[in-house]
Amino acid sequence: MYAVTSEPATPTKSELGVLLAEQNACCNTQQQMHLHQLTLDQPRNLVEKLRALLTNQTDDDVRHWAAYSLGIIGGVPSVEVLRANYQETKDPEIKKILCLAMASTGTEADIQFLIDSLRSPDPDFEEWPAKEEAAYTLGVLKLKEAREVLRETADEEGPSSILHDSALLALSWIEEMRSVSPLPGTDRNQVVSAILECCFPVRTFVEDEEQRVWILENNLWRFTKLQNNILPAKPQTISIEVQFSRDGKRAVSSVLTHSSQFIYILRRSEQNWKVVGVIKAAMID
Numbered sequence: 001m002y003a004v005t006s007e008p009a010t011p012t013k014s015e016l017g018v019l020l021a022e023q024n025a026c027c028n029t030q031q032q033m034h035l036h037q038l039t040l041d042q043p044r045n046l047v048e049k050l051r052a053l054l055t056n057q058t059d060d061d062v063r064h065w066a067a068y069s070l071g072i073i074g075g076v077p078s079v080e081v082l083r084a085n086y087q088e089t090k091d092p093e094i095k096k097i098l099c100l101a102m103a104s105t106g107t108e109a110d111i112q113f114l115i116d117s118l119r120s121p122d123p124d125f126e127e128w129p130a131k132e133e134a135a136y137t138l139g140v141l142k143l144k145e146a147r148e149v150l151r152e153t154a155d156e157e158g159p160s161s162i163l164h165d166s167a168l169l170a171l172s173w174i175e176e177m178r179s180v181s182p183l184p185g186t187d188r189n190q191v192v193s194a195i196l197e198c199c200f201p202v203r204t205f206v207e208d209e210e211q212r213v214w215i216l217e218n219n220l221w222r223f224t225k226l227q228n229n230i231l232p233a234k235p236q237t238i239s240i241e242v243q244f245s246r247d248g249k250r251a252v253s254s255v256l257t258h259s260s261q262f263i264y265i266l267r268r269s270e271q272n273w274k275v276v277g278v279i280k281a282a283m284i285d
Contacts, residue, residue, distance in 0.1 A: 010042055010045040010046070011038070011049075012049075016046070016049050016050070016053065016066075017053055017057065017062060019034070019035065019038075020035075020053065020061075020062045020065035020066055020069070021059065021061070021062050021065075023035060023065045029254075032254070033241075033243060035065075035069060036072065036243050036252045037243055038069075039069050039072040039073050039252075040072075040243060040244070040245035040246075040250045040251070040252060041245055041246050043073040043075070043250070046069065046073065047070065047073060047077045047078060047081065050066045050067075050069050050070050050073075050081070051070075051081045053066040054066040054067055054070070054081065054082075054085050054094075055085065060091075060093075063091075063094075064093045064094075064097075067082060067085070067093065067094050067097040067098075068097055070082055070097065070101065071097040071098075071100040071101045071277070071279065072252060072263075072265055072277075073101075074101050074103070074104030074105070074265060074276055074277060075101075075104055075105065076105055078101050078104075079098065079101045079102060079104070079105050079110070082094060082097055082098040082101055083098055086098050092126050092127045092129065092130050093129070093130075095117070095127065095130040096129045096130040096132075096133045096279075097133075097279075098113075098130075099113075099114060099117060099130055099133040099134045099136075099137050100133050100136075100137065100277050100278075100279045101277070102114060102137055103136075103137040103140045103141060103265075103275075103276055103277040103278070104265070104267075104276040104277055106141050111138075111141070111143060111145075111146075114134040114137055114138050114146075115134075115138070115146065115149050117130060117131060117134040118131055118134050118135060118138075118149050118150070118152075118153050118167075119149060119152070128162070128163050131153070131163055132162065132163055132166040132280065133279060133280075135150060135153065135163070135166050135167045135169075135170040136166065136169075136170055136199070136278050136279065136280070137277070137278075138150065138170055138174070139169070139170030139171070139172075139173035139174055139199055140173065140198060140199055140275055140276070140277065140278055142173070142174050143174065144174060146170075146174065147171060147174055147175065150167045150168070150170055150171040150174075151167075151171065153167040154167040154168050154171070166280075169201060170199075173198065173199040176219050177219055178196065178197050178198075178216065178219050178220070178221065179197060179219065179220050179221070180193045180196050180197050180220075180221040181220065181221060181222050181223060183223075187242075187244065187248070188242050190272075190273050191242050191251050191253055191266055191273050192207070192240055192242070192253075193273075194266060194272075194273035194274060194275055195240070195253060195255070195264050195266075195275060196214070196221045197221075198274075198275040198278075199264075199275060199278055200216075200255075201255070201257060201260070201262055202235075202236070202238070202257065203215070203216040204216065204235040205235045205236055205237070205238040205257075206226060206234065206235055206236070206237040206238065207223075207238060207240060208237050208238060208239045208240070209239065209240060209241075211225060211226040211227075212224070212225060212226065213225070213226055213228075213235065236257065236258045237258075238255060238256065238257050238258075239254075239255070239256040240253060240254075240255050241253065241254045241256075248268065249267065249268045250265075250266070250267055250268070251265075251266040251267075251268070251273065252264065252265055252266070253266065260280055261280070261281045262278055262279070262280055262281070263278065263279050263280075263281050264277070264278050265277035265278070
């Protein structure tokens, strides 16, 4: 299924720094996919180089892309690097990515950090992206004990706030035990099914790549082909792109709605895919 050839050369720290700088200078779909593929194929080889760039770079944009790459890689080493950097810098963007990476570890200390992040004062409105990511990660982890803080956050922020909507979205991921109608057993379909079951941002949409209309009813995702759609109006079209690691054990999916891009990080355990992180990214060309 996956042809594993010789591993591509690991970029040097300097080469990696150039790649991250290019992300900021001309970020587009191809640049993003290149970075994602690198983190999928060589996660262990990159952590130390990314740590060095995160620690020593003076360009904040490169530092933030290094943090993002660590967030995509996930796992204990990435969380430790991000936690140490955040403790030193108090950079809200690093905190956001730290919250993302914690979805891949989910320790008691991580969970308390996420809950505390939602409850921490933010008088200058600098940390709302980190708070939003904390909410999403609690939703991905399906933590029933997080329902109270998510409700508190939604109530405190009010209905006109982005964070209000994000908290309620994460709460729905916890409270609704979603399932998915069986799909043909391709690798891409398995990833799509895992994303829909875990934490999708809308309840009705057209899947662009397969021309399927998806509807979430009674916590079950059902689909029909677009030509058989009986809805009174066509739902929004959403693109779901999936990249796999060369060994088929890791995946990154970009879900592009009409207004947002969500990046999903997945790991394969035996034959099952599991979402281990989701982040709402800046829209790219």
